Amino acid sequence: MSQTDGAPAIQGGFDADLGNGLYAGVWASNVDFGSDSSVEVDVYAGWAGQVAGFDLDVGVLHYAYPTGENGLDFTEVYIGTTIELPVLGAVAIQHSIGVDTGDDTTGDVVYGDYTSAGFDLGEHYGLALSASAGFYNVDGGEDVTDWKVSASKSMFGVDLDVSYTDTDGAGSEDMVVLTVSKSL
Secondary structure, eight states: OOSSTTSOOOEEEEEEEEETTEEEEEEEEEOOSSSSOOEEEEEEEEEEEEETTEEEEEEEEEEEOTTSOGGGOEEEEEEEEEEEETTTEEEEEEEEEEEEOSOTTTOSOOOEEEEEEEEEEEEETTEEEEEEEEEEEETTSOOEEEEEEEEEEEETTEEEEEEEEEEOSTTOOOEEEEEEEOOO
């Protein structure tokens, strides 16, 4: 689902490895919801490591919209793991639970959860292929399923990714997304 009303987005972030599996970061993007909000800033922290032979990633993520109404801000907690399946190979599974609507009048409430699975489909003809699917269970609203297939390649000093994505949500449209990124 586009958060820029179909326009391009400029995004950037910084991650810090704090040692012993601890990490923290910040990420930002322009947004256009047809309101005063024009920027999303996400702040997150967590721990990633192994527990009983399983890769595990747990953390908290806060979505803030500093240029608009504070009622859009929200927080979620997440847990994820990567498992090896005989035919599919590595599958990254993550579950996120919304714990805060950001609106002081409603207080902290669980308002929905999102479960996703990402599949590494290997490299073919020099392109790294991947796919993902997710399900957003919205308390008191419309549940949404999303899916994406991607092809990625590093060239000319940047990482290129072309994805086809769609959802079954009302008012959403399928789209092809080109992402150009550079890690420093």
